[in-house]
Amino acid sequence: MTTTFQRVCGLSELSEDTPKRVELDGTPVSVVKTAGEVYAIYDICSHANVSLSEGEVEDGQIECWLHGSCFDLRSGKPSGPPATRPVPVYPVKIEGDDVLVSLTQES
Secondary structure, eight states: OOOOEEEEEEGOOOOBBBEEEETTTTTTEEEETTEEEEEESSOOOTTTOBGGSSSSETTEEEEEETTEEEETTTTTOBTTOOOSSSOOOEEEEEEETEEOOOOSSOO
């Protein structure tokens, strides 16, 4: 299977530990630069159906602002309740200043 990457933003548009919401083919995605890496995670909390990009990023996790569930940016797995289901994470490539994301799920 061929993985198709699409440009979502410029690397220079991302601030450290500040999620940026983008849409790819109608799918909401939160793009996060933290600790020198860039991650893409489904932007809707699996517990409360709210945007994760409105939450805080710390220690490789993004926190849902509504109930405090934290999701690992690498795996999408929640670290504790109230969320019990992971959210999808997506492959990211950096080409120059371009941040490219594929909707092919990594987890």
